[in-house]
Amino acid sequence: MTSYGTLYLLPVGLGECQLEDVLPKRNIELIKTLSYFIAENAKEARAFLKQCAYPEISRAQLSLINQHVKIEELNAYLEPLLSGNHMGLMSDAGCPGIADPGADIIKLAHKKGIKVVPLVGPSSIVLSIMASGFNGQNFAFNGYLPIDKIARAKRIKELEQICLKSKQAQFFIETPYRNGNVFEDLLKTLQSSTQLLVATNITLVDENILVKPISAWKKSNVPDFFKKPTVFGIYL
Amino acid sequence: MTSYGTLYLLPVGLGECQLEDVLPKRNIELIKTLSYFIAENAKEARAFLKQCAYPEISRAQLSLINQHVKIEELNAYLEPLLSGNHMGLMSDAGCPGIADPGADIIKLAHKKGIKVVPLVGPSSIVLSIMASGFNGQNFAFNGYLPIDKIARAKRIKELEQICLKSKQAQFFIETPYRNGNVFEDLLKTLQSSTQLLVATNITLVDENILVKPISAWKKSNVPDFFKKPTVFGIYL
Numbered sequence: 424m425t426s427y428g429t430l431y432l433l434p435v436g437l438g439e440c441q442l443e444d445v446l447p448k449r450n451i452e453l454i455k456t457l458s459y460f461i462a463e464n465a466k467e468a469r470a471f472l473k474q475c476a477y478p479e480i481s482r483a484q485l486s487l488i489n490q491h492v493k494i495e496e497l498n499a500y501l502e503p504l505l506s507g508n509h510m511g512l513m514s515d516a517g518c519p520g521i522a523d524p525g526a527d528i529i530k531l532a533h534k535k536g537i538k539v540v541p542l543v544g545p546s547s548i549v550l551s552i553m554a555s556g557f558n559g560q561n562f563a564f565n566g567y568l569p570i571d572k573i574a575r576a577k578r579i580k581e582l583e584q585i586c587l588k589s590k591q592a593q594f595f596i597e598t599p600y601r602n603g604n605v606f607e608d609l610l611k612t613l614q615s616s617t618q619l620l621v622a623t624n625i626t627l628v629d630e631n632i633l634v635k636p637i638s639a640w641k642k643s644n645v646p647d648f649f650k651k652p653t654v655f656g657i658y659l
Numbered sequence: 660m661t662s663y664g665t666l667y668l669l670p671v672g673l674g675e676c677q678l679e680d681v682l683p684k685r686n687i688e689l690i691k692t693l694s695y696f697i698a699e700n701a702k703e704a705r706a707f708l709k710q711c712a713y714p715e716i717s718r719a720q721l722s723l724i725n726q727h728v729k730i731e732e733l734n735a736y737l738e739p740l741l742s743g744n745h746m747g748l749m750s751d752a753g754c755p756g757i758a759d760p761g762a763d764i765i766k767l768a769h770k771k772g773i774k775v776v777p778l779v780g781p782s783s784i785v786l787s788i789m790a791s792g793f794n795g796q797n798f799a800f801n802g803y804l805p806i807d808k809i810a811r812a813k814r815i816k817e818l819e820q821i822c823l824k825s826k827q828a829q830f831f832i833e834t835p836y837r838n839g840n841v842f843e844d845l846l847k848t849l850q851s852s853t854q855l856l857v858a859t860n861i862t863l864v865d866e867n868i869l870v871k872p873i874s875a876w877k878k879s880n881v882p883d884f885f886k887k888p889t890v891f892g893i894y895l
Contacts, residue, residue, distance in 0.1 A: 556765030
């Protein structure tokens with residue numbers, strides 16, 4: 424038995440929403456008992472704690488991580504855990520460890536034998552996979568597509584080939600202001616029978632989840648996804 | 660605008676647990692307003708509705724799906740939606756559409772232009788991916804491994820090769836009573852530096868999530884996963 428604290432993975436809402444719509448009550452109760460947090464951004468983390476009615480936000484100890492923090496520096500972040508305190512790891516939005524810089528902290532925690540407990544919460548990727556109706560037994564999330572137009576078209580073709588060969592549904596995301604470019608490339612590059620999922624602002628008031636074959640997308644309006652977080656998916 | 664009902668994807672707890680620990684309050688409130696449900700198993704569905712304090716379980720209209728229902732027969736399941744009623748799709752445990760027979764219903768709903776709304780809830784696969792600390796930007800869920808010992812070892816090697824080549828973390832599940840066989844094959848087949856996640860009874864009281872390199876697993880006790888739902892994952 425270890426006397427280390429537990430690292431709780433704390434999901435955060437995906438935008439302006441009521442917490443009780445997207446988080447179990449347990450999460451909120453647990454968060455209130457924690458004093459140490461690892462987060463991406465202090466402002467967002469404090470806003471989330473406030474939304475949870477965290478008793479005294481000034482006493483919350485925040486350690487900030489981002490992609491510029493070196494692996495060697497991460498050890499120091501786990502100090503409170505090694506001294507027996509529980510900690511909460513949160514991202515700016517969604518679930519820590521999924522499309523998020525928290526994975527390195529989690530990895531290190533396992534290496535040190537620290538208990539890791541993931542809590543239930545919203546992930547735009549997971550909710551999109553659920554809602555796609557594609558293939559729940561075989562799917563991959565690929566992060567971001569290449570920015571370069573030629574490399575991107577090549578990657579889109581590769582992903583479609585994987586769908587065809589392995590019956591594995593393929594999901595990916597894009598920086599919101601580039602959604603239009605990616606959508607255009609998908610319509611140009613994919614076969615007309617390939618199904619395309621466009622899932623925008625998941626869990627928010629204007630959530631919009633559409634699945635159509637490319638042939639039908641070509642006759643439809645462009646989805647209202649400009650600067651809105653969107654998950655794309657393809658399948659046969 | 661369509662006057663069809665909405666198909667809500669309703670996650671269910673992963674075993675004996677308090678619903679407020681794993682489901683947002685919104686889910687429970689919404690479930691109470693629905694009259695039509697699609698589920699895998701009537702007994703489990705009614706037990707879940709009871710746990711939600713569903714007002715009159717006898718008035719809940721349940722349609723049952725399983726892997727033996729033919730695609731052609733699914734149209735009839737959507738009738739209430741086409742007549743303007745909302746419906747809830749639930750699995751026996753976890754999130755509909757993820758490692759679950761609900762995907763075909765969802766696919767058909769999209770085809771008919773029915774709005775699909777996924778609700779937040781527990782998925783052992785997603786919580787395992789979060790807790791693994793592997794690669795949240797690139798991961799695949801592969802469902803079940805082959806049962807045949809030779810085919811299974813071949814598949815394990817293939818998945819390890821994908822990790823190596825594409826830096827894509829690989830996750831899979833097994834029928835709980837076969838966990839021991841799969842674990843043994845993983846230890847025999849994988850390279851000693853490959854990281855193996857074994858995540859058992861996620862969200863339940865005896866939840867156990869361990870990540871170690873194969874070399875360390877070989878010196879450890881076999882995890883307590885006999886007949887317990889377990890997610891496996893590998894990465895570098």
